Amino acid sequence: MSTFSWVLIVILALLLGALLGFFISRKYMMNYFKENPPIDERMITAMMAQMGQKPSKKKVQQIMQSMKMQSK
Missing domain, CATH: 1.10.20 (Histone, subunit A)
Structure with missing residues (x-):
C-alpha cells in the first residue's frame, strides 16, 4: 500500500473514533443526569x-x- 492510503486510513479512523466517542459520552451523560438530577x-x-x-x-x-x- 502507498503512503497516501495509510494516511487516509488513519484520518478516517480518527474521525470515526471522535464521532463514536462523542455519541457514547453524550449517551452516558444523558443517562447519568436522568438517574442523578442536579x-x-x-x-x-x-x-x-x-x-x-x-x-x-x-x-x-x-x-x-x-x-x-x-x-x-
Whole structure:
C-alpha cells in the first residue's frame, strides 16, 4: 500500500473514533443526569421541609450560593 492510503486510513479512523466517542459520552451523560438530577431550589425547599425547618427564600438562595461555591 502507498503512503497516501495509510494516511487516509488513519484520518478516517480518527474521525470515526471522535464521532463514536462523542455519541457514547453524550449517551452516558444523558443517562447519568436522568438517574442523578442536579439539585435545584425546589429540592432544597423539600429537604428543608422534611427536616422540620421553615424554608425561606433567603435561606434557599444562601444554600444555592454555597453549593455553587463548593462546586468550583
